[in-house]
Amino acid sequence: MFLRQLEPRTARTTTEVLNFALWPLAVLTVLNRVFIKAVNYSVTNDFKPVYDASLAFLNHRAIYTDNFNSTDPHYLYPPGGTLLISPLAIIDPEKSRWCFILLNAAAIILxxxxxxxxxxxxxxxxxxPTMLLAMFMSEAVTNTLVFTNVNGCLLLCMVVFIHLLIQRRELWAGVALGLTxxxxxPLLAPLLLIPLARGQWKTFITALGIPIAMNLLAWPFIVDYKSFWSHTLPYLSESRDYFNSAIVGNFGYYGVAVWLTWTVRILLGVMVLITLWLLYRYYREDEVFFICTTSGVVIASVLVLGPLGQGYYSMFLFPMLMTVVQRNSVLRNWPAWVAIFGFMSYDKWLSDRWQSIGRTLEYLRVTFGWALLLIVAFCILGDRYLTAKREGRLRPDLTLDPAWMHPGQAAPEQRPAHNGHAVDVVAEPVGQGSAH
Structure with missing residues (x-):
């Protein structure tokens, strides 16, 4: 039956045409990224410091000895993370790297x-096939595999976390997030705002308990455990002006005044807070939209406003990008896709003819994309709020969506009030009276 699906035949509908065209493109792109681009070594090698740290852990040698004055990839995982990834060093580096590439590719596909x-x-x-092709064409997935980073596994944990939250399996949702x-x-820890907003308190038990337990468990096995707190952790709290697409990193690289850097960060931060408030107040009951959109706003704000943001972290925005299939998505407009192109495209803008302009476009495109995504979400939800207020349908038990976004639902009736303004009237089920 499976082989029958592969039988070449002529498409009869537009959907079949698209499926026949997109599946080969998607599958071949996956194979290219996994077995060609990823297996070929890159100048940037995130796997080497991780493998070396795992090998040092298994042989009871010092781990946190990086020279942070260099621009080479550094080992920054906490002791608990070291314990989790230490099996990588059981086999030789090349085979271990290949296995790690396959593991991350499988995690991304799942x-x-x-x-x-x-x-x-x-x-x-x-x-x-559209989603699979878009994912593996993106800079985020391509460089995660090429640099051989753990982000693919973390993305899977994030998506499992979202699934389990919706299924009300709170402890297990905390396990998925706790592993990340x-x-x-702290990269994905801010996602705890979602169970906080939904009152899913049990999530915090495992989400915070697992990192604490793993770090305590790793303590006796790491000879320079204290060096993580005295040497590595202070570096994690600093911002750097290289390989850093956060506002503070790029502004530092271009010598922007500190006061202007803080002004931009604060203004964008205020937009983020207003966006999260509107999502919380009016969209909590629309579970998939609320969780996926909120996760994207939170992650994008962490990347662009925090001390360190790297382009391939954009893969954690995939749940938000998938909301485009929903009628009330904040991404159904062209500025949103200008933003997405900025942080997802694998294209390089370095120019031999216009070197300065090309370098600026290349260095700023990811920062611009994250910031524009937050601005778009703020403007879309803000406009819906003002429209709903103007039309007299601003109620916490209703979303801000106009009626055309939910054609299957009856719009609330309106009757004129004594002061001349329209007041919503919600029809009651027949046979049920309201309590007075």
Missing amino acids: AGYLLLRLFGYGLNSVIA ITIKG
Whole structure:
């Protein structure tokens, strides 16, 4: 039956045409990224410091000895993360790297499938090959595999976390997020704002308990445990002006005044807070939209406003990008896709003819993309809020969406009030009276 699906035949519908065209493009792109680009060595090698640290851990040697004055990739995982990734050094470096590439590629594909199911689509949908192709064409996935980073596994944990939150399996959701915190520390920890907003308190038990337990468990096995706190942790809290797409990194590189850097960060931070408030107050009950959009706003703000943001972290915005299939998505406009092109495109803007302009475009495009995404979300939700207020339908139990976004739902009736303003009237089910 499976081989029958591969039988060449002529498409009869537009959907079949798209599926026949996109599946080969998607599969061949995946194979190229995994077996050609990733297996070929890159100048940037995130795997080497991780493998070396794992080998040092297994042989009871010092781990946190990096010279942070160099621009080479550094080993920054906390002790608990070191314990988790230490099996990498059981086999030789080359085979270990290949296995790690395959593991991350499989994790990314599985995360994509789970996102597909989360939004109600299957493998027969044209969304499936479109999403797979877009993911593996992106800079985020390509460089995660080429540099051989752990981000693919973390993305899978993030998507599992979202699934389990929606299923109300709070302790297990905390386990998924806790594993990411154990390895990458504060990068995905702000996602705890989502269970906080939804009142899913049990999530915090495992999300915080697992990193604490893993770090305590690793303590006796790491000979320079204290060096992480005295040597590595202070470096993590600093901003650097190289390989850093956060505002503070890029502004530092171009010599922008400190007061202007802080002004931009504060203004963008205020936009983020207003956006999160609107999502919390009016969209909490729209679970998939609320969780995925909020996760994207939170992660993008961490990347662009925090001390360190690197382009391939943009893969953690995939759940938000998938909301484009929803009618009320904040991404159904062209400025949003200008932003997405900025941080997702694998294109390079370095120019031999216009070197200065090309270098500026290349260095700033990811920063610009993250910032513009936050501005778009703020403007879209802000406009919906003002429109709803003007039309007299501003209520916490209603979303800010106009009626055309939900054609299956009856719009609330309106009757004129004594002061001349329209007041919503919600029809009651027949046979049920209201309590007075």
